[in-house]
Amino acid sequence: MQVLGPWSDIATISAIGGGKARGLHRLHQGGFRVPDWTLLGTDVCARFLAATESVNVIDITEATDLDAALTAAEAMRATIGTTPIPPEIGALIAEAYDRLGAGAIAVRSSVVAEDGAERSYAGQFDTFLNVNGLDMVLDRVRDCWASAFSERSVRYAFAGGTPRALPTAVVLQRLIAARASGVAFTANPISGAADELVISAVYGLGEGLVSGAVDADSVVVEKSSGTILETVVGDKDRSYAPRGGQGLGVTVVEESRRGRLTLSDAEIAEVVALGDAIASIFGAPQDIEWAFDDDGLWVLQSRPITTEIGVPGGAFLRGAGEDVADGELRIWDNSNIIESFNGITSPLTYTTAADIYGRVYQGYAKSLRVPREQLCQTERWSSVLLGCFHGRVYYNLLHWYRMVGIAPGYPLNRKVLEAALGVDEPLADEIAKTLRPFTFRNPFGRALSRGITSVTYVRRLLGIDRLVEQFMVDFYRVYAEYDSVDYTALSGERAYSAYRRVDRDLVERWGPLMVLDAILLTCTGLLYLLTKLFLPAAPEWFFYAVVGPGADVESAEPARAMKFLAELVRADPELTALVNSTAPDQIYPTLANHPEFRVRVDDYLERYGYRSLDELKLETPDLREDPASLFIMLRSAVPDAPLGRRDDAEAYLDARLGGLRRRMYERLRGKVSRCSAHRERLRFCRTRAFGMVKRMIRAMGRDLAERGVIDEFSDVFYLTVQELRASYEGAAIDGLRELVAARKAQRVRDSGLVAPARFVTVGSGFGRAELAGQGWIPVTDIPAAEAGTVFAGTPSAAGVVEGNAVVVDEPRDVAGGILVAYRTDPGWVAALPSAAALVIERGSPLTHVAIVARELGVPTVVQVKDVTKKIRTGARIRVDGTNGAVTVLSGGDHLDAD
Structure with a gap:
């Protein structure tokens, strides 16, 4: 055993020093102003634990039962508190304290697993400030050792699948007489914006801020421009005494400082510069504790931010988490993506959609026999086909042109893509021609690959009916198996297992079906050209009427069933009064007095109960969960509705087109109509699948709430799909409740903004100020x-x-x-x-x-x-x-x- 510190080698610090000590050592070696510190390694704690002899540590470290581990940990904690510190250990602690010149210090726990790749252990172990005198130092070191066996740390370890409490290292650090202190996140952990630094600051010491006992100032700074984006002045007029120390951690704020920011603009700029420098040294976004005293700015510790930043794991990302080169253009267009994701979209829905889009289109490229090397190239953009800004989902438009380029016929297909997406502004030819989905080493390789892809595409075009029918058989087999499960009675783990199996199975099968969209683009484009050639004077309505999937399209069935219900209501004055005058959420329970109509409603819910208002939003309850929305839509439904203009289109064709040209036209028109109908059937399947997944996720949400990971089941929608998976796969799930609360507050702020239909970004260094200049205004x-x-x-x-x-x-x-x-x-x-x-x-x-x-x-x-x-x-x-x-x-x- 020996006292360690900045002079020790990093291998020793890493082995027995713990996460805080590793961070302090790197900061010291990087030349930052770090208060003097010494370290008692885990070997010192292990020696002390061996001296207690009354409790077998193995009972805790290898326990498989939480209650048994908690009982053993409580006994160990009591024993630590009453066992005298052996003289040799006491002498070592005294030496570590003397090296700091005595006086007031901070005593911090530091475990080896802390800030690790799998678990952060953030906030699980104790820290004590204003510790003064050897006797108090000895007591606080003992308390740090005991904190490894606290109930919260044992429960945390079990939640992550690691039921063990490791020997604890302890950092002793000279205390800064801070006039202001706080934390700085070098990327925004709430929005996911890598170009934003978030500062929280209080007067005096910072433990009150970390514990939540003191309301801090909050400042969000755009790093690239230095612009202060948000400022919140906290209620700092409170006193706070740190645990185990002497004196006040935060003094009562003087009258002259009430209602003012703790830091000046110059000090904010200094913290921003410090954060940039530290993040550069560590190579990742950091959570930094800092303090100002009369001598200037100090850094007390630095650790990785536990929330994913700038990748599709973040909740309110600006962009797609894509690594974009400086000066490289991205065009964001919401087009008809808002048909699926209207307004503010939850983090779980967005990240699930982004993940599925990426995997599905990878499967599409693979199904067209794109070579392995080029498939790897598509992964760079297919995983970022979507982006999210202030909670709104957008197409990463240039990548969709790349996707269209996988199949043959790019010049025609991209024009039809623009019509299908509903984009207001066609892409300039000089840009469109550069958007290749992948590159080849030589022209021969390109020609060979394009030939194979084209032949495969033609075979898919000719066999699309058979391909769709086979998919339908497979889909409904999977759907029948999993939709019949009672997820209200299923454990969270079993619901998650079902969710992962369905996710893998359906996404794998869906990829090859994306060729249908390409075929529809090609055939629709050809029919449009044929219409212009054969019927140059045709009115605009004609083309859309002539290519419809037909009046018997499956996805129109719910509307027809709704009309039938409306007819029953209007034929019964008592039902009419009930539907029109009763609160929607009260109607269904009262239908017991109308048994025949109740049977019809139950039949509708049985057949179409998986539907909802925003069907692809996982957070929106379906009709089975909330039948009230059924009656909202039932009110004033028109009992009869005329057909569309298909008859008019037929008459227009009969009067102007005949013979061979008509047969050619009808042949292509039939293909377009069948493909359009197939697409509607697939969308219907997608709706069913999302309805099924909603039930699974609600089961997981209830489970996570019962486990205390989140506060209520609906909070699951404020998690990302990566965070949800982590909750069931043993990865770090630190601070999810706090993150959910912050995301809810962010949603309120975002909801008041106008979402422009289209805007551009250049490179990765854009922020809120740039977005506001492109239409993101109240x-x-x-x-x-x-x-x-x-x-x-x-x-x-x-x-x-x-x-x-x-x-x-x-x-x-x-x-x-x-x-x-x-x-x-x-x-x-x-x-x-x-x-x-x-x-x-x-x-x-x-x-x-x-x-x-x-x-x-x-x-x-x-x-x-x-x-x-x-x-x-x-x-x-x-x-x-x-x-x-x-x-x-x-x-x-x-x-x-x-």
């Missing part, structure tokens, strides 16, 4: 449209309707009004019968709801820029679905519907 800053304003859009379903606008962010009772939405998803189809017309700001005529609206004859205009920002609920408007125009006749009073 919605209240945008004035309402005046009477006479005409909004131009894209016609999607013909007809002219006048009515009152109802601006909504989810399907609601619009009582025959005109439904105005930023976007829609497949869950909105059941709400279509209640709307006189439909206006969608984002999306395209090929989106799911637009297709169904045409089949149901609901006049629809899509791609109406800024309509939800400038039209208020209650405004009188005219919707011209034939010409794609929305006219404001009179203004409304509200921003949205209540």
Whole structure:
């Protein structure tokens, strides 16, 4: 045994010094201002534990039962507290204390496993400040050893699958007489922004900040520009006494300093520079404790941030976590991705979607026999097809052009892609031509690979019907097996096991089916060219009417079933009064008095209960969990709806096209219609799969809440998919409750911002200031449209309707009004019968709801820029679905519907 310190070699420090000591040693070697420190290694603690002899440490370290380990740990802790420190150990502690010049010190626990790759052990062991005098030092060292056997540390170890308490090293460090102290995160652990540094600061010592006893100032700084993005002045007018020390850790704030930031602008800049320098030395984002005294800035310790930063594991990422070279352009477009992910999207939904998109399109490339070397190249961009900004999901657009380039016919396919995605601005040719999905070592390799891919693609095109049918058989086999499980009675571990099996099985099968999207792009593009060639004067509505999947498309069934329920309601005055006058959440229980209608409702829930308003948002309950939304959509549903314009399209064709040209046209049209129907069937399967996964995740959420990992089951949606997996795979899950609380607060701030449809970033060093300059501003800053304003859009379903606008962010009772939405998803189809017309700001005529609206004859205009920002609920408007125009006749009073 010997006293260790900055003079010791790093191998010894790493072996017996613990995480805090490793960090202090690196800081000292890096030339930073670190208060003098000494170290008592784990060998000293082990010698002391051997001297106790009354409790077998193996009872704790090898225990498989938590209760048994807690009992043994309590006995060990009591023994440590009463066992005298042997003279040789006492002399060693005295030497370590004397090397610091006596006086006030900090005594900190430091275990070897701390800040490790698998477990951080953050906050599990004790630290004591203002420790003065040898007797107090001896007692506090003993307390640090005992903290390894505290209930919280034992429970923490068991939660991570490591039921053991290791001998504890102890750091003795000269105490700084701090006038201000705090912590600095060199990347934002809440937003995931790597270009933001977060500072928390208090007057005096910082333990009150860490423990939560003192309300700190909070400052968020954009590192690249030095701009202060956020400032929160804490309520620092409180006294705080640190554990085991002498005097006050934080003095009562003087009147002149109340309501002011603890740090000056110059001191904030100094902390930012310190954070950058330390993160550079450690090569990763750091959680730094610092302090200012009369001599300047000191760094007390540094440890890795336990939250993933700048990768798809973060919750509110700015971007896709992609490593982008300086000066490299990225275009972000929400297009019809908002059909699936409207508004603020939970971290679990976003990271799950990003993960699935990456794996599915890797499977797609593999199915087209892309060579192994080029497959590895696609991994760099296929895993970042999506990005998330202020909680909103965006296409990482340039990578989608790369994805389209995997199949042959890129020049045509990319044009159809733009129409299918509903992007307002086509990509410039000079950029589009450079977006290759992968590169080859020589032209011969490229030609050979493209030839193989093209032949494979043609075979898939010819055999797509058979491929889809086989997928349907496989999908419904898996679905039947797992959807029938009662997940309310399943343990969290079993629910997670089922979730992982379903995830692997379905994603693996889904990859090859993505060729259907490529085939649909190709065939739709060819049919469009053929239409322009054979029918150059055809009106715009004709093309969308002629390529629909047909009135019997499976995904329109819920809307028809809803219309049938509406007919039953309107035929019964008592049911009509019940549905229209009772709170939606109270209707289902009262249906016991209407047994025949209850049977019909239960049949609907049995067949379509997996559906929900935002179907791909894992956080949105389905109809089985919350049947109230069924009755919201049932109100005012129109009992009869005319068919779309398919008959008009047929008549137009009969009058203008015949003979060989008609047969050619019908052959290609049939292919497009079948592929469109296949796509709708696959989307229906996706909806079913997400409904099934929602039930699994809710079982896991309940389990995590019972285990105390999160506060309530719904908090599971504020975790990332990586964090959820870590909760069941033994990895570090430190601080998830605190992280969830912070993400909830971030969601509130994000919800008040306008999300621009499209913006660009350059490199990785962008931040909030740059985003604000591209349209991320409060919605209240945008004035309402005046009477006479005409909004131009894209016609999607013909007809002219006048009515009152109802601006909504989810399907609601619009009582025959005109439904105005930023976007829609497949869950909105059941709400279509209640709307006189439909206006969608984002999306395209090929989106799911637009297709169904045409089949149901609901006049629809899509791609109406800024309509939800400038039209208020209650405004009188005219919707011209034939010409794609929305006219404001009179203004409304509200921003949205209540």
